[in-house]
Amino acid sequence: VNAALRGRVLVVGSILAAVALVGAYLAAGGSSYVPAKTQNPCKNRPWRNPEGLQQIAEQFSLSALDGAACQLGVTRETLARALATSGSRQRFMDRYGIDDAKLAKAIRAGLVRAVDDAERAGALSPFLAVPLREALQRIPVDEAIELIRDARSLLENARSFLGPAGGLIEQLLP
Amino acid sequence: VLADSSVVVLALPQIYRELDTSVAGVTWVLVSFNLVMALAAVPAAHVARRVGPGRAAAVGLAVFAGASLACGASSQLTTLIAARCVQALGGAAAVTAVLELLPATVGSERRATVVWAGAGATGAALGPAIGGILTELVSWQSIFLLQVPVAIAAAAPILAVAKHEAATGVIEPELRDTGRPHVLANLALAMVSAAIAAALFLLVLLLIEGWRLTPIGAAVVVTVMPLSALAGSRLGPLVPSARARAAGGAILVSGGLAGLAFLPKAEVALTIPPQILVGVGLSLVLSALTETALGGRAPQAIHGGWTISARHAGVVVGLLALTPIFTSDIAQQRRDAIDAGTAVVLDSRVSPLQKIELARRIEERLEGERGRVPTIGPAFDPLPTDPTERAAVVELRSELQDQLDRGATHAFSPSFLLGALLGLLALVPIGLARRMDL
Numbered sequence: 001v002n003a004a005l006r007g008r009v010l011v012v013g014s015i016l017a018a019v020a021l022v023g024a025y026l027a028a029g030g031s032s033y034v035p036a037k038t039q040n041p042c043k044n045r046p047w048r049n050p051e052g053l054q055q056i057a058e059q060f061s062l063s064a065l066d067g068a069a070c071q072l073g074v075t076r077e078t079l080a081r082a083l084a085t086s087g088s089r090q091r092f093m094d095r096y097g098i099d100d101a102k103l104a105k106a107i108r109a110g111l112v113r114a115v116d117d118a119e120r121a122g123a124l125s126p127f128l129a130v131p132l133r134e135a136l137q138r139i140p141v142d143e144a145i146e147l148i149r150d151a152r153s154l155l156e157n158a159r160s161f162l163g164p165a166g167g168l169i170e171q172l173l174p
Numbered sequence: 175v176l177a178d179s180s181v182v183v184l185a186l187p188q189i190y191r192e193l194d195t196s197v198a199g200v201t202w203v204l205v206s207f208n209l210v211m212a213l214a215a216v217p218a219a220h221v222a223r224r225v226g227p228g229r230a231a232a233v234g235l236a237v238f239a240g241a242s243l244a245c246g247a248s249s250q251l252t253t254l255i256a257a258r259c260v261q262a263l264g265g266a267a268a269v270t271a272v273l274e275l276l277p278a279t280v281g282s283e284r285r286a287t288v289v290w291a292g293a294g295a296t297g298a299a300l301g302p303a304i305g306g307i308l309t310e311l312v313s314w315q316s317i318f319l320l321q322v323p324v325a326i327a328a329a330a331p332i333l334a335v336a337k338h339e340a341a342t343g344v345i346e347p348e349l350r351d352t353g354r355p356h357v358l359a360n361l362a363l364a365m366v367s368a369a370i371a372a373a374l375f376l377l378v379l380l381l382i383e384g385w386r387l388t389p390i391g392a393a394v395v396v397t398v399m400p401l402s403a404l405a406g407s408r409l410g411p412l413v414p415s416a417r418a419r420a421a422g423g424a425i426l427v428s429g430g431l432a433g434l435a436f437l438p439k440a441e442v443a444l445t446i447p448p449q450i451l452v453g454v455g456l457s458l459v460l461s462a463l464t465e466t467a468l469g470g471r472a473p474q475a476i477h478g479g480w481t482i483s484a485r486h487a488g489v490v491v492g493l494l495a496l497t498p499i500f501t502s503d504i505a506q507q508r509r510d511a512i513d514a515g516t517a518v519v520l521d522s523r524v525s526p527l528q529k530i531e532l533a534r535r536i537e538e539r540l541e542g543e544r545g546r547v548p549t550i551g552p553a554f555d556p557l558p559t560d561p562t563e564r565a566a567v568v569e570l571r572s573e574l575q576d577q578l579d580r581g582a583t584h585a586f587s588p589s590f591l592l593g594a595l596l597g598l599l600a601l602v603p604i605g606l607a608r609r610m611d612l
Contacts, residue, residue, distance in 0.1 A: 007418025010409070014422035014455070018429020021447055022436060030436030035507065035514035035581045062520060077516035084533040 041069035041076045047121035056123045063117040064148045068110030072098060083145050104141035111136040111144055177297025177304075178265065178321070179204055179489065180400070183375055184305030184389050185314035187382040192314070193251045197379075197504070201497045204375065205490055206255045210262035212486035215270055218263075219479030222271035227475065228335030231275060234267025235332070239325035245318035268328075269482060274475035275335060287468050290478065302374075302400065306393020355477060358607040359467040360484035362420065365600035366459050367485040368492030369427050372593030373452045374399065375493065376500065376586050377434065377445065383504075384582030385440055398446050402453025409458060416462040420604045423459025426451045428597035435590035440579035459600070460485075466607070492596060496589045504585040511581020515574040522570045524563065532567075536574075551575070 039045065045066065047059045062076070069079040074096065082092030093103060115132050118124035124132070136144070182204060190200040222230035241261035248254035276286035308316045374396060381392040413419050430451030437444050467481045468474060519532055535553040554571045558564045 003414045006413045007415035010413050010418050010422040010458075011425065014425040014429070017451060018425055018432065021429055021433040021451060025433055025436040025438050025444075028438035030438040033438055033440075033580055034584045035511040035577050036517065038510075038513045038517050065520075075513050077513040077520065080516055080520055080533055081512075081536070084536075085538075 038075045038077055041066040041074075041079075044117065044120075047117065047123065056118065059121070059123070060114045060118055061148050063114035064107075064110040066110070067113030068106040068148070070113075071106035071109045072096065072102070083148060089145075100141065104144070107141055107144040107148065108137055108139065111139070111147060177301040178207060178261075179371070180297065180301025180374060181305040181317055182207075183378050184302055184393055184396075185309045185317050186375075187379065188309050188314045188389065189251075189254070193249075193254070195251045197501045198497050199251055201375075201493055202251075202255050203258060204371075205493050207258045207262045207265075208371075208486040208489040208493070210259045211266050212483045212490060214263050214266035215482035215486070216476065216479040218266040219270035219274075219473075219475040222267065222274055222475050223473060226335075227271040227274035228332055228337075231268050231271035231332045231335075232329050234264045234269075234271060235325045235329035237261075237264025238268055239322045239329075240264075242318045242321035242325065246315040246322075248315075266479075266482065268325075270475045270479045272332075273478040274473060275332070277474065283474055286474060287465060287478075300400075302378075302393045302396045304393075306389040306391075309389040311390075355480040356467045356607075358603040359463045360480050362424070362600045362603040362607070363460070363463045363467065363481060363484040364488035364491065365596050365603070366424055366427060366456070366463065367488030368495070369424075369431060369593045369597035369600070370452065370456050370460075371489040371492040372496050372589060372596065373427070373431055373434070373449075376496065376589050376593070377449070379500075380583070380586045381442070381445075384586065385442070385579065387442070395442055395445060396449070398449040399453040399456075402450045403457040406454030406457035407461065409454065410461050416466050417604060417607065419458045419462035420466070421601060423455040423457070423462065424597050424600045424604060426455025427459060428455075428594040430455060431590050431594035431597060435587045435594065437583055440583045455597075463604075492593065495596075496592060499592065500586060500589040503588055504582075507581040507585035511578045514577040514581070518573045518577060519570060522573075523566045524570060532570075 045062070047063075048055075065076045065080055065083075069076045072079065074082075078092070082089050089103075093099070098106075112133050115124065115129050115136065119126055119129040136147075139147070186200050186203060189195075189203060190197060193200070218230070218234070238261055241257050241264055244257035245254055245261060248257055273286065273290050276289060277283045280286050280289050304320075305317055308314075308320065377396055377399075378392055381387045381395055382389065387395065410419055413422075430448040430453075433448030433451065434445065464481050467484075468477050516533070516536070519529055519536070522529070524532070532553065539553045551571060554567055557567055
């Protein structure tokens with residue numbers, strides 16, 4: 001009887017120890033210790049307090065990345081890393097089977113979406129948005145990538161894009 | 175020989191990088207050895223009984239030593255795996271023959287079984303520490319090269335027996351009926367061994383490849399498991415029922431693996447409680463099942479061969495079942511973690527120009543790590559001098575590393591859970607064996 005009891009105690013003790021450990025780890029967040037999910041780039045994200053040129057430029061870049069990533073069917077984060085250097089861009093294009101024309105089209109579409117988002121957020125006047133869209137659809141791809149990296153140049157040097165209309169930008173920018 | 179797998183597992187990450195192979199490829203350094211051991215153990219035991227255990231053990235150790243030398247000299251994965259197969263052939267002959275020699279040395283077959291099982295546990299206990307120290311301080315090749323003098327030293331006392339056998343022709347001609355192996359005990363052994371292999375192999379990979387510990391650091395951490403096994407072996411004599419020990423042990427092994435599957439943070443200390451459960455569990459279940467498989471069965475070499483075969487077959491099944499799962503999971507989790515980390519950078523408070531530069535440096539580090547989870551800290555050096563900017567970058571670095579740690583840890587969860595399931599499945603043959611002598 002004693003031997004049988006010891007056997008039962010061992011089995012029940014083992015079950016309790018196992019359940020206690022797993023329960024404690026689950027209670028401490030063991031099932032949710034995973035990387036954060038990235039957002040779908042095709043869904044619009046609200047602009048966060050776009051005040052001042054730098055913050056508008058930053059939100060503009062993020063929107064442009066979202067737009068281009070949505071066109072290419074990748075995440076915004078993947079595209080951001082791809083555009084970090086020319087080498088990373090080439091590796092990205094090889095990996096996803098994207099040619100120069102497709103990349104250029106996506107980047108331009110992304111910039112146009114950024115203009116849309118800026119307009120919707122009230123960060124860009126509709127008067128400027130129309131010619132900006134036109135200009136961005138003809139921009140060379142390398143310049144388009146530079147704009148995604150730092151959109152301040154777009155907003156600061158808008159005169160060169162918009163010609164005679166450019167003089168109004170500084171007055172119309174919020 | 176019995177310590178081989180636990181020694182070699184610590185060298186796998188370095189072999190993986192130096193021989194420029196894949197995780198699936200390097201797994202075959204373990205799989206090949208265990209597969210040949212599983213296939214050769216019983217035939218080797220029969221050969222040992224025919225030619226004499228002394229001669230079989232001496233030849234086996236010589237083959238093992240020669241193949242170990244070839245392993246150490248290998249510069250390609252294919253030659254390393256081929257040498258590992260030969261090494262396992264020699265190992266199978268040596269281990270099974272020694273079990274036949276032991277009763278004469280220690281006095282009884284039961285005592286021989288205990289000593290033999292104890293040698294396996296001691297080997298497993300010392301294995302990770304030896305493997306980690308040699309890999310880090312010398313090289314992965316030194317693990318195999320060290321096995322050469324060890325095998326020769328082990329063969330020295332056996333040579334006298336072998337010479338005696340050669341001179342007297344003492345070969346057991348009236349081969350006793352070997353009887354049937356204890357199928358259920360050996361089946362349970364195979365399942366539990368698969369779970370234990372998962373625990374050791376996956377934990378080492380998690381620590382070195384996922385959490386970026388050094389081989390010595392990982393060796394110290396995983397030594398908790400066999401040390402717990404040694405401590406847990408004191409529990410065995412208190413419970414006479416082998417079935418209860420086997421069931422309790424299998425439950426503890428599964429519980430420990432499930433704990434590793436649900437680690438709430440990438441912290442080494444959190445691996446210790448699950449390792450204690452696995453360690454205590456394995457000492458209970460392996461001894462109970464081995465005793466049952468060998469108990470009252472003769473000759474010991476043959477039935478010992480069956481247990482060796484079952485254990486190594488279990489390791490092979492465990493590794494082959496788990497490798498594709500975790501290699502696919504680790505690739506996916508790495509991508510998810512890097513995306514999550516990039517999202518942290520993009521949404522951070524650091525200036526856009528700083529983000530661009532950081533993105534470039536992070537991308538460089540990712541490329542440099544060839545699929546390994548990267549240490550991201552150096553990408554942030556030098557830190558900005560402006561205190562506000564510096565604080566933002568430090569916070570960003572910490573958040574980014576957290577995402578990578580989450581990905582690395584989570585990548586192993588499904589494999590640990592599968593290991594836990596294998597351990598629980600062992601309860602089926604243990605339960606079915608109720609009316610037998612288990």
